[in-house]
Amino acid sequence: MNSAAETPVNAQELAEIAAEIARSVGVQIRAIRAEGVEVADTKSSSADVVTYADRLAESLTQEALLARRPHDGVVGEEGAQVSGTSGITWVVDPIDGTVNYLYGLPFYGVSIAATVADGAPGTMEDGRRAIAGAVYLPVFDELFTAWDGGGSYVNGESLTGPATKPLDVALLATGFGYTRERRTEQAHVIQQVLPLVRDIRRMGSAAADLCMLAAGRLDAYFERGLKPWDYAAAVLIARESGVQVLGLEGAAPGESMLIAAAPNTASELHAAVQTAYNSLEAE
Numbered sequence: 001m002n003s004a005a006e007t008p009v010n011a012q013e014l015a016e017i018a019a020e021i022a023r024s025v026g027v028q029i030r031a032i033r034a035e036g037v038e039v040a041d042t043k044s045s046s047a048d049v050v051t052y053a054d055r056l057a058e059s060l061t062q063e064a065l066l067a068r069r070p071h072d073g074v075v076g077e078e079g080a081q082v083s084g085t086s087g088i089t090w091v092v093d094p095i096d097g098t099v100n101y102l103y104g105l106p107f108y109g110v111s112i113a114a115t116v117a118d119g120a121p122g123t124m125e126d127g128r129r130a131i132a133g134a135v136y137l138p139v140f141d142e143l144f145t146a147w148d149g150g151g152s153y154v155n156g157e158s159l160t161g162p163a164t165k166p167l168d169v170a171l172l173a174t175g176f177g178y179t180r181e182r183r184t185e186q187a188h189v190i191q192q193v194l195p196l197v198r199d200i201r202r203m204g205s206a207a208a209d210l211c212m213l214a215a216g217r218l219d220a221y222f223e224r225g226l227k228p229w230d231y232a233a234a235v236l237i238a239r240e241s242g243v244q245v246l247g248l249e250g251a252a253p254g255e256s257m258l259i260a261a262a263p264n265t266a267s268e269l270h271a272a273v274q275t276a277y278n279s280l281e282a283e
């Protein structure tokens with residue numbers, strides 16, 4: 001009998017599992033939101049909060065994933081840490097856009113990615129790459145899915161990403177960290193980049209930002225400081241729509257830097273961001 005690690009993996013089936021659970025958990029956290037949300041704790045700073053709903057959502061997601069895939073691993077933003085034997089590790093952000101969720105703003109979602117650590121092209125800075133994933137945005141009832149080589153979709157409709165366009169007419173999304181030191185650095189960078197683009201959007205959820213990019217509702221995105229659970233599923237959704245995702249100076253994208261856009265736009269954005277960070281270091 002094959003061991004779990006030897007059983008061939010069907011990426012589309014993994015995407016279907018991620019989609020079913022992301023939607024189910026997303027519907028539940030939206031209902032909880034309507035009843036009221038309480039902060040359970042803070043993390044890297046007083047602005048970096050976790051709600052009881054984050055913890056419940058992660059627990060429900062882990063339980064549902066392991067019920068379907070008992071030999072898999074699970075890693076979650078709120079502390080889930082399950083080792084597996086199958087070679088598949090699920091990376092979960094139970095509520096990406098937690099501050100939006102806390103305030104009742106619509107840009108939040110459940111992000112679930114099935115990842116492998118095989119070093120193949122597309123491997124992120126954290127050493128993993130998603131082969132299937134789903135992001136569900138409950139307020140919009142939009143379910144984004146993708147699997148390796150299978151394309152990406154929103155509510156079953158194929159996504160083709162943003163058109164290539166010069167940076168000066170590109171609508172750019174970004175995000176900021178939770179610590180004063182990181183935000184000071186990011187303020188300097190955005191001061192350099194803002195004059196070069198059409199406009200900036202800061203929507204508060206990396207997963208949602210990258211899904212909007214895949215849907216062609218944004219032209220570009222960059223952020224420094226993201227964690228694997230913020231980006232794992234949405235990077236695959238973006239890549240499968242034709243979006244290029246890169247780090248700085250050939251490094252693997254991830255926490256150090258994540259830049260995403262249509263290929264030529266991405267090259268222009270990479271140059272602008274690199275120049276901005278170089279000027280920071282020169283100060």
Ligand code: LIP
Binds near residue numbers: 077098174177204
């Ligand atoms: C958020 C990211 C967002 C970033 C925020 C925060 P969380 O994740 O999705 O892009 O700018 O600072 O990290 O904390 O809501 O899961």
